Amino acid sequence: MDIKLEAIGHSYDGVRVMRDITLDIPDGRIVCIVGPSGCGKSTLLRFIGGLERPMEGRVVQMGEAPEGCLNPLTYIFQDFALLPWRSVAGNISLVLEDHGIKGAKAKAIIDDVLARTKLSDFAQALPKQLSGGMKQRVAIARALAVNPAVMLMDEPLSALDSQTRELLMDDLVSLWSRQPFTAVYVTHNLNEAVRLGHKIVVLSRRPGQIREVVEIDKPLDQRQFGDADLDEKQKYLWQLMREEARAADAELLNV
Ligand SMILES: Nc1ncnc2c1ncn2[C@@H]1O[C@H](COP(=O)(O)OP(=O)(O)OP(=O)(O)O)[C@@H](O)[C@H]1O
Numbered sequence: 001m002d003i004k005l006e007a008i009g010h011s012y013d014g015v016r017v018m019r020d021i022t023l024d025i026p027d028g029r030i031v032c033i034v035g036p037s038g039c040g041k042s043t044l045l046r047f048i049g050g051l052e053r054p055m056e057g058r059v060v061q062m063g064e065a066p067e068g069c070l071n072p073l074t075y076i077f078q079d080f081a082l083l084p085w086r087s088v089a090g091n092i093s094l095v096l097e098d099h100g101i102k103g104a105k106a107k108a109i110i111d112d113v114l115a116r117t118k119l120s121d122f123a124q125a126l127p128k129q130l131s132g133g134m135k136q137r138v139a140i141a142r143a144l145a146v147n148p149a150v151m152l153m154d155e156p157l158s159a160l161d162s163q164t165r166e167l168l169m170d171d172l173v174s175l176w177s178r179q180p181f182t183a184v185y186v187t188h189n190l191n192e193a194v195r196l197g198h199k200i201v202v203l204s205r206r207p208g209q210i211r212e213v214v215e216i217d218k219p220l221d222q223r224q225f226g227d228a229d230l231d232e233k234q235k236y237l238w239q240l241m242r243e244e245a246r247a248a249d250a251e252l253l254n255v
Pocket of ligand 1: 012013017035036037038039040041042043044206
């Protein structure tokens with residue numbers, strides 16, 4: 001399923017926070033959204049997920065959700081949002097129970113997503129027994145269990161230390177390479193954007209507008225830590241963002 005954003009604009013309490021956002025999110029691609037604090041990244045994700053409606057423009061879903069899709073637009077949050085009293089498998093089964101899927105069918109789905117996220121040996125562990133990186137892998141497995149058309153990822157790695165972040169990026173790349181998924185991935189981290197994004201959307205400071213869309217053709221599984229061409233892209237993105245970030249920072253201090 002493709003998603004199209006058509007001329008999205010929004011204000012909160014008379015303050016314009018977003019203006020004229022038009023964007024294609026193609027099936028099977030990861031679209032990263034970067035931009036300074038307060039430019040509207042999370043708000044845009046809520047519009048795409050249908051949690052909130054924009055005042056102007058519209059979000060259009062084009063085409064069918066994949067077969068077996070239980071929840072077309074599925075979120076993955078920074079804080080994992082796992083139930084502490086449920087095991088890894090129990091956290092995943094919860095989203096299936098919501099759709100009346102139990103027994104052998106649920107087990108087959110849980111086994112599959114645990115294998116895809118390399119968590120098969122931890123099915124019975126409780127969240128408190130897991131590292132931050134593993135908790136986020138559980139959250140990713142839970143999202144995959146509903147076979148979403150689009151994963152909406154709001155700073156999914158930002159609560160993790162830098163080594164764990166590297167490992168999770170590798171995991172996301174191998175997950176995508178084996179079975180491409182569609183994602184909108186909000187991040188402050190330009191390194192994540194150049195490692196994971198097919199398309200990187202740079203928003204300006206508030207009111208958020210698209211400043212530039214940077215495409216990266218290099219296949220995800222050929223993007224390595226420290227690649228010179230990715231470093232160049234990252235520098236370019238930072239040049240685009242620097243002035244915006246500085247101005248946004250000053251604005252927030254003056255509030
Ligand atoms: N429910 C709300 N009511 C009023 N203002 C809001 C609401 N949600 C967001 N805003 C404002 O809209 C603007 C965009 O917020 P948003 O959280 O989407 O930005 P962001 O780019 O995700 O920020 P950050 O990078 O700091 O997470 C901000 O000025 C924020 O204060």
